[in-house]
Amino acid sequence: MSLDGAGAYVGANWVPVLVLAIPAVVVATLLTQAFSFEAIRTLEGYWRRRGPATWLRSGAIRLQSARRRSLDKRFSKTAERLFTKVRPELLRRGIDGTVLLAVEADLAGARRPQGLSQEQHDKANDLKWWAASEPWDAATLLRLQRDLNDFPAASRVMPTRLGNVIRVTEDRLKNTGGDIEGFVMRNRHKASTRVLIQHDQFRTRLDMYCTLFFVAALLVPAAVFTLWDQAALGRFGVAAIFAAVASASYGAAISSARGYCATLLQIDAMAADNTGAATHAP
Numbered sequence: 001m002s003l004d005g006a007g008a009y010v011g012a013n014w015v016p017v018l019v020l021a022i023p024a025v026v027v028a029t030l031l032t033q034a035f036s037f038e039a040i041r042t043l044e045g046y047w048r049r050r051g052p053a054t055w056l057r058s059g060a061i062r063l064q065s066a067r068r069r070s071l072d073k074r075f076s077k078t079a080e081r082l083f084t085k086v087r088p089e090l091l092r093r094g095i096d097g098t099v100l101l102a103v104e105a106d107l108a109g110a111r112r113p114q115g116l117s118q119e120q121h122d123k124a125n126d127l128k129w130w131a132a133s134e135p136w137d138a139a140t141l142l143r144l145q146r147d148l149n150d151f152p153a154a155s156r157v158m159p160t161r162l163g164n165v166i167r168v169t170e171d172r173l174k175n176t177g178g179d180i181e182g183f184v185m186r187n188r189h190k191a192s193t194r195v196l197i198q199h200d201q202f203r204t205r206l207d208m209y210c211t212l213f214f215v216a217a218l219l220v221p222a223a224v225f226t227l228w229d230q231a232a233l234g235r236f237g238v239a240a241i242f243a244a245v246a247s248a249s250y251g252a253a254i255s256s257a258r259g260y261c262a263t264l265l266q267i268d269a270m271a272a273d274n275t276g277a278a279t280h281a282p
Helices: 003-012 014-034 036-044 052-092 097-108 118-126 135-149 161-172 183-190 193-226 232-279
Strands: none
Touching: 036 161, 036 193, 052 097, 052 135, 097 118, 161 232, 183 232, 193 232
């Protein structure tokens, strides 16, 4: 049936089509909600351990590891170049030259000079030297730093960007009790209402965007097949739109995951505070 024929059929039989469409939408909603958790896990990189998925996962981990190494090199080169550029300005502002030597050693991956006082070590640790650079240079450095911070330790790299963003936070949680999946449920009563609301909002967005990614991805071949008798521009144009929606959904899922992870860290900190208070209670 052509697109015009389908439109004519719907126009002539809109009542039964509407009656069938409503339960179809309800069923589709229930199915997407039921598989939202699996959608997140799949996009994180938790795939089946046997068969082709194993090879795909191993290859994806290698690609992510290579990306991590590339970002690390780019960040180091950019940081060293910018530090050399802003060093005269830092000296002009009265920053201790020994402190700058310590920062320079950190950027080069070398040991700090001997004889530094604790105060000088602290100043080197706290010095935001990139603030003396041009705004666009600082933005480049901070973007590389953010991208690099999205990766866990080399031995903990996941096959996907989303998986790495979440894995970094999982590795930073200190009050999981060995059960990350049940972490929030065990500690909800220790978190503030505002943090819990933000947690639920970001988690809902994460569920939604991960599910939308798969829906849009499935619609790409479906659009090509359904519109096969149409002009190539229209057929592949619609497919390209769905592909763009899938890509945007994945990016939105990563952004939502960052917010979600921030709330997890807040809950973890509040859980630690409550545990400490209970320990010191009379």
